[in-house]
Amino acid sequence: MSEGLRLVRHDRPSVRAEAAAMAIMSEAFDPAYGEAWNAAQLSSFVTLPGVTLTIAQINGAWLGFSLVRMIADEAELLLLAVGRQWRGRGVGKALLNDCLAMTRLSGIETLHLEVRENNPAVHFYRSIGFEQVHFRPRYYRGRDGTSYDALSFRLKL
Ligand SMILES: CC(C)(COP(=O)(O)OP(=O)(O)OC[C@H]1O[C@@H](n2cnc3c(N)ncnc32)[C@H](O)[C@@H]1OP(=O)(O)O)[C@@H](O)C(=O)NCCC(=O)NCCS
Numbered sequence: 001m002s003e004g005l006r007l008v009r010h011d012r013p014s015v016r017a018e019a020a021a022m023a024i025m026s027e028a029f030d031p032a033y034g035e036a037w038n039a040a041q042l043s044s045f046v047t048l049p050g051v052t053l054t055i056a057q058i059n060g061a062w063l064g065f066s067l068v069r070m071i072a073d074e075a076e077l078l079l080l081a082v083g084r085q086w087r088g089r090g091v092g093k094a095l096l097n098d099c100l101a102m103t104r105l106s107g108i109e110t111l112h113l114e115v116r117e118n119n120p121a122v123h124f125y126r127s128i129g130f131e132q133v134h135f136r137p138r139y140y141r142g143r144d145g146t147s148y149d150a151l152s153f154r155l156k157l
Pocket of ligand 1: 028029030078079080081082083086087088089090091092093094115119120121123124127
C-alpha cells in the first residue's frame with residue numbers, strides 16, 4: 001500500500017478537503033459508539049491555529065485522515081480514521097507516523113490522544129508506545145444509551 005500513497009497536509013483545509021474528511025469519518029466510525037464528529041464540529045476545529053488535517057490518498061481516492069492540534073510543546077491527535085475497505089494495509093500507521101514526524105519537527109515533546117475503552121485502536125496505540133495516563137468515565141454515549149469510558153494516552157516524543 002505504501003506505493004502511490006500520498007499524505008497531504010492541510011493547515012487551512014479547502015471545502016473539498018474538509019468534505020473528504022467528513023466522507024471518511026461518516027463511513028469509518030461505527031455510529032453505535034458516538035465517536036464521530038459532525039461537519040460543524042470539524043469546521044470549527046480546522047480553522048484553529050496549530051491544527052493540521054492530513055488526508056491519505058491514492059490515485060485520487062481518499063483513504064483516511066488524521067486531525068492534529070499543536071499547542072506550545074504539546075499536541076493532541078484528535079481523530080484518526082481509515083475507510084473500512086482500506087484497513088489493515090498500513091494506512092493508519094502511515095498517518096500516525098506522519099503525525100509523529102510532523103510533531104517532532106515542530107518541537108513537540110508530548111502527544112496526547114483519547115480513545116473509547118473498547119475501541120480496537122487501543123491495541124494499535126499501545127503497540128506504538130502510547131501509555132495510558134488517565135480515563136474519563138462515561139465520556140462516550142452510544143446510540144443505545146450505553147456509556148463508554150475514554151482512555152487518555154500519552155506518548156513522549
Ligand atoms: C484505527 C484505524 C485508524 C487503523 O487503521 P488501519 O489502516 O487499519 O491500520 P494499519 O493497517 O496501519 O494497522 C496499524 C497497526 O494496528 C493494528 N490494528 C489495526 N486494526 C486493528 C484491530 N482492529 N485490532 C488489533 N490491531 C489492529 C495492525 O495490526 C497494525 O499493527 P502492525 O503494524 O503491528 O501490523 C482504523 O481501524 C479506523 O479507522 N478505525 C475507526 C476509527 C477509529 O476508531 N479511530 C481511532 C480513534 S480516533
